[in-house]
Amino acid sequence: MPDDAVVAGIDVGTTKVCTIIGRPQTDGRLEILGVGLTPSAGLKRGVIVDREEAIASIRASVEVACRQGDVELSSAWVGVTGAHISSVNVTGRTNVAPGPAISAQDVQRAVQSARDAVPLPQDRQIIHEVVRGFTIDGESGITRPLGMSGRRLDVELHAVTGTASIVENIERCVEDAGIAVARRVLEPIATGTAVITDAERDLGVILIDVGGGTSDVAVFLDGSIAHTSAIPVGGNHCTRDLARLLRVSFEEAEKLKCRYARATPEGVGPEESVQVELADGSASELVPLQLVAEILEPRLEEIFTLVRSNIARSGVYEQASAGVVLSGGGSQLPGTPGLASAVLDDLPVRVGSPRGISGHADAATPVHATGVGLALLAAEEGASATQPKPEGGGLLTRLRGWFERILPRA
Ligand SMILES: Nc1ncnc2c1ncn2[C@@H]1O[C@H](COP(=O)(O)OP(=O)(O)OP(=O)(O)O)[C@@H](O)[C@H]1O
């Protein structure tokens, strides 16, 4: 990869757009050059509801990151999520063609047969796929079968499906904002790349990205992705509960939540209170912080209960020995890890911030995790998606072969 290669990720979230531009370092870290974190509009629960507003939000975020990094961006890796996604693990099988060893065509045939096994109603498409591993003549756990001897090749594929039009709308908005979509990535997979360690991935870990409109879930087992989904409840629902019950505006409730609130009343003194403006502008009122926590707690419990039953249904809940990693803006509410642990059968819970980066320290927060993860994935693949200013614009997207894309991480 040339020294001047830079990569980019764009997380089009319900509350913010986060553009991360970075330059891969020789030590494997990503030097962050530009961070564009700007409010988003035109999205609900990760789904575009107003194209023009969404395009303007994406443009604004990209501009901030480009200005900061002094680069021009022509393409980026883009995250997709939403309650419409679901995932399935399927197996594909092929007989190895006569010859000295397993060839690229054999692998391709096995993967295609796995894809064919994914149930796909008409309006849905496979939006992301990850090869979990191969089996040669009954011997499982093979990561790179090319060049090996064998008669029968099986492949385990994790396939994420989603509503085709919803995904296309996100991509079209990014493209209409002037950025080519080099690759689409399921957001919790990108977030996991940024916040989960290899050891946790091997042991088995649950990632919960508590965003504004959705809470995205990914379960990693034996070093590979085993389950992904998105729950249509997030931090905005907590804010809305506060706004309704305290009769304040959404903005006032958001300020109250982010500055003063805790996830549970434990640890909040009975005398602690804060002044809030009532929605009708008639007066301001002193609100006890214990009451604020009592309003937030059931909604957060609902989120983690839904996550728990979602993962349990997939059959992998018991296997997450390393516990739970929380990310996303919603994970920043003090007391959230304890509450999550109580709902999730006392599993250890930590809040994950992006790792493997240098430069801008402000990118190392749970809010930036998805954007950073997208850029890290682009860097891992050696995709140069942007160009430093002196050389001018132009699409420099350099995608390595199909194999690099689908094979499991070593
Ligand atoms: N300090 C904080 N304390 C509590 N909540 C916070 C804090 N900072 C952000 N949040 C909440 O995090 C949520 C936004 O998180 P995030 O930026 O990860 O969402 P998003 O990516 O825009 O949305 P989504 O992933 O659902 O599309 C909001 O509900 C916001 O209130």
Ligand SMILES: [Mg+2]
């Ligand atoms: Mg998000």
